[in-house]
Amino acid sequence: MGIVAQLKNVDFGYGDRLILENISLDIPKGKVVSVMGGSGSGKTTLLRLMCGQYPVNKGDVSVLGQDVVAANTQQLYAFRKRIGVLFQFGALFTDLSVFDNVAFPLREHTNLPESAIRDLVLLKLHAVGLRGASALFPSEISGGMSRRVALARAIALDPELIFYDEPFAGLDPISLGITANLIRTLNDALGATSVVVTHDIHESFAISDHVIVIANGRVLAQGSPAEVEANQDPYVQQFIKGLPEGPVKFHYPATDLQKDFA
């Protein structure tokens, strides 16, 4: 089993504020990997670093054999073509049809003739069950369908690595289940590796081979869903069980209640 992406002892901050501290993690090849953690724990930031969007303060980032830290602009451009990204809320171009949304990366990054683009777009739309919706516009389809179109667009160039940023946000339970299953099946059909940033424990444990939990800028646990579930770290337990009390407090730090009401 190879490693498709690796962070080693990475520190990163926006300006002076350190967001990730001494992060080391491996993304195993061919797997669906979930990155979990509370709001603001740095999950999206982690994806951005793996895309080479920001330079790290310290440490190494290697993705698809590319040293992302040392890469020049040309190398980063070539490297990004091999990665598919489903952005948070999977925003579609509202003035383009479903077909043209999926065709966009193909037109942008290849010199394929229009007939080949048509075939590829219809195949990708078929894979997400929406070939019949190709002529519709984003305003004419549901949120769940939009997410699937965004998925088809993310895999248009047959990426080796796919990043999903909160792919389940705002979906009803049925669309959520469909999207989760698609992430799994598309990963396996493409022979790709998928990294899914999410809060959704249930769905991500169901489709993931590997789970990484981050909190306070550090990796708290990583392993199979069963291994992470068995991890006794109090934060990991609070997070996966959704407990209201634990290391993350319900109450913002305050003086004694008696003092305020004395």
Ligand SMILES: Nc1ncnc2c1ncn2[C@@H]1O[C@H](COP(=O)(O)OP(=O)(O)OP(=O)(O)O)[C@@H](O)[C@H]1O
């Ligand atoms: N471009 C930016 N400039 C400055 N600070 C940022 C920037 N992007 C994110 N942050 C801050 O970095 C921290 C981590 O953000 P990030 O989006 O990576 O977290 P997250 O775990 O993905 O959160 P969520 O689940 O809420 O999306 C947050 O405190 C956020 O406010």
